[in-house]
Amino acid sequence: MIIEPAHRAKQATEYYFSVKLGEVRKLVSEGHDVINLGIGNPDMMPSAGTLDALKQSADQPSAHGYQPYTGIPAFKEAVARFYRKTYGVSLDPVKEVLPLIGSKEGITHISLTFLDPGDEVLVPELGYPTYRAVSQMVGAEVKSYPLLEEGGWQPDWQAMAALVTPKTKLLWMNYPHMPTGAPATEALFREAVAFAKAHRVLLCHDNPYSLVLNKQKPMSLLVVPGAKEVAIELNSMSKSHNMAGWRLGWVAGAEEYLNAILKIKTNIDSGMFRPLQDAGTVALDNSDEWHEARNAVYHGRLEAAEALLTALGCTWDHAQEGMFLWGKLPDGSADAGSLVDELLYKKHVFLAPGFIFGEKGRRYIRISLCLPKERIWAAVERISK
Ligand SMILES: Cc1ncc(COP(=O)(O)O)c(C=O)c1O
Numbered sequence: 001m002i003i004e005p006a007h008r009a010k011q012a013t014e015y016y017f018s019v020k021l022g023e024v025r026k027l028v029s030e031g032h033d034v035i036n037l038g039i040g041n042p043d044m045m046p047s048a049g050t051l052d053a054l055k056q057s058a059d060q061p062s063a064h065g066y067q068p069y070t071g072i073p074a075f076k077e078a079v080a081r082f083y084r085k086t087y088g089v090s091l092d093p094v095k096e097v098l099p100l101i102g103s104k105e106g107i108t109h110i111s112l113t114f115l116d117p118g119d120e121v122l123v124p125e126l127g128y129p130t131y132r133a134v135s136q137m138v139g140a141e142v143k144s145y146p147l148l149e150e151g152g153w154q155p156d157w158q159a160m161a162a163l164v165t166p167k168t169k170l171l172w173m174n175y176p177h178m179p180t181g182a183p184a185t186e187a188l189f190r191e192a193v194a195f196a197k198a199h200r201v202l203l204c205h206d207n208p209y210s211l212v213l214n215k216q217k218p219m220s221l222l223v224v225p226g227a228k229e230v231a232i233e234l235n236s237m238s239k240s241h242n243m244a245g246w247r248l249g250w251v252a253g254a255e256e257y258l259n260a261i262l263k264i265k266t267n268i269d270s271g272m273f274r275p276l277q278d279a280g281t282v283a284l285d286n287s288d289e290w291h292e293a294r295n296a297v298y299h300g301r302l303e304a305a306e307a308l309l310t311a312l313g314c315t316w317d318h319a320q321e322g323m324f325l326w327g328k329l330p331d332g333s334a335d336a337g338s339l340v341d342e343l344l345y346k347k348h349v350f351l352a353p354g355f356i357f358g359e360k361g362r363r364y365i366r367i368s369l370c371l372p373k374e375r376i377w378a379a380v381e382r383i384s385k
Contacts, residue, residue, distance in 0.1 A: 015129070015133075017039050017356075020038065021036075024344070027348060034344070034348045034350055035349045036350045037349065037350060037351050038350045039352070039368060039370070040239070041368075042239055042244050043370050046242045047290050053275075053278050054278070057279065060274075063273075064274070066270050066271055068271055070098065071098065071099030071277060072274065073094070074281045075284075076093040077281075078280070078281040078282075078284040079093065079284060080092070080097060082284040082285075083220065083222075088223060089220045089252075092255075095255040096228075097250055098261060098262060098265075100234070100250050100251060101248075102238065102248065103208060103234040103251075104130055105247075108134050109268070110234075110261060111140065114202055115135065115140040115170060119140045119167055120141045120168040121141070121169065123142050124144070124172060125147065126179060126357040126358040127147075127172065127358060129356060131172040135170075145159060145163055147360075152317070152319065153177055154182065155173070157195060168201050170204060171196060171202070171203050172204050173203060175188060175189075176321040176322045178357075179326050179361070181317070181319075181320025181322045181325070182320070183319060184210070189227075200230075202232070203227075203232075204232055205222075206234045207220060208235065208236040208238060209240075211239075211291055211295075212239050212322050212323045213298050213302065213323070222253070228253055228254040233252045234249065235249060235251075241283045241284075243280070248280045301372070302325060304373045308380045309367070312327070313330040313333065314330065315328050316328065323369050324366050325367045327364065329365065335362050336354050336355055336361065336364060339353070340353040340365065349379045349382055349383060352367075354366060
């Protein structure tokens with residue numbers, strides 16, 4: 001006898017990487033040396049102070065019990081300090097910061113909090129697949145809004161306005177953008193806040209890449225005057241602090257929005273392991289030099305990734321920021337899916353095909369910078385042969 005899963009579980013498709021990484025593992029188990037440039041999983045260490053704080057905290061008898069649902073005060077104060085120093089944004093650490101077990105889970109909490117079945121959600125095409133998947137899981141209707149390649153992958157505001165109906169409740173946005181690397185600008189953030197106000201939608205900005213290979217001062221959407229009325233921002237230590245497996249993030253914004261999210265969240269998890277929060281508190285104070293050193297390593301990898309795109313005949317936008325390089329396939333070549341399979345099985349190099357971020361990505365590939373540059377150069381050599 002098999003008990004049928006719910007409609008929602010049947011509708012959900014397995015995450016592309018969970019399927020494809022199975023194929024990569026199989027090739028590795030057969031003895032092949034696969035260079036995996038698919039997933040964005042930082043391979044560098046957190047700062048030394050972060051690791052010391054984790055160890056010291058884990059030695060405390062009081063560290064192992066349940067922690068407050070709202071996070072420990074020291075971590076929230078560190079987030080507020082980080083926002084002031086990094087973005088020039090002031091946050092009340094008690095009321096305007098809610099720690100999350102990674103920002104990905106925040107997408108679910110926000111969706112459960114603000115969306116009723118049948119409500120509509122504006123999701124970027126191209127974009128992080130979780131916005132769409134979670135919206136569908138909670139019974140909302142996804143309206144994909146176009147990003148304009150000619151305009152540097154900025155939202156097409158007119159097209160977006162045409163998608164708005166009285167049921168439109170939420171708008172997802174993410175700059176520096178994944179996967180295209182399009183940078184944030186203050187003009188873009190101002191326009192987004194004005195749009196959210198004009199159309200009475202909650203603007204959820206997802207901001208995990210602001211400190212990675214940024215060419216300008218990192219930006220938060222909350223810098224726009226009046227943004228907190230209609231916008232909340234997810235942020236994460238996964239990429240900026242090399243702590244992806246730790247699952248440390250937060251949502252920042254007005255107390256009313258955060259309290260509503262907290263009500264849902266307290267029914268789902270029971271707070272975050274204390275040593276993670278103690279170590280995260282230290283990491284948030286990492287020096288500018290620490291961040292510069294991390295970015296210097298990514299720069300070296302970026303050069304190799306650019307050589308890889310050249311070897312494939314691809315073109316790319318040099319304004320990109322973040323932890324990936326997004327390349328356009330040459331005209332007349334096979335589409336990204338066939339190219340990725342060919343490279344995986346013939347050259348044992350794995351890249352992400354652009355279509356996993358939306359249909360518009362059919363003729364693009366994404367290279368992750370999460371391997372040492374020597375490995376990326378090795379991929380260039382294999383492909384050039
Ligand atoms: C755009 C975007 N948002 C959110 C996340 C999730 O990050 P976290 O590790 O904080 O859950 C990712 C991770 O790849 C991402 O690319």
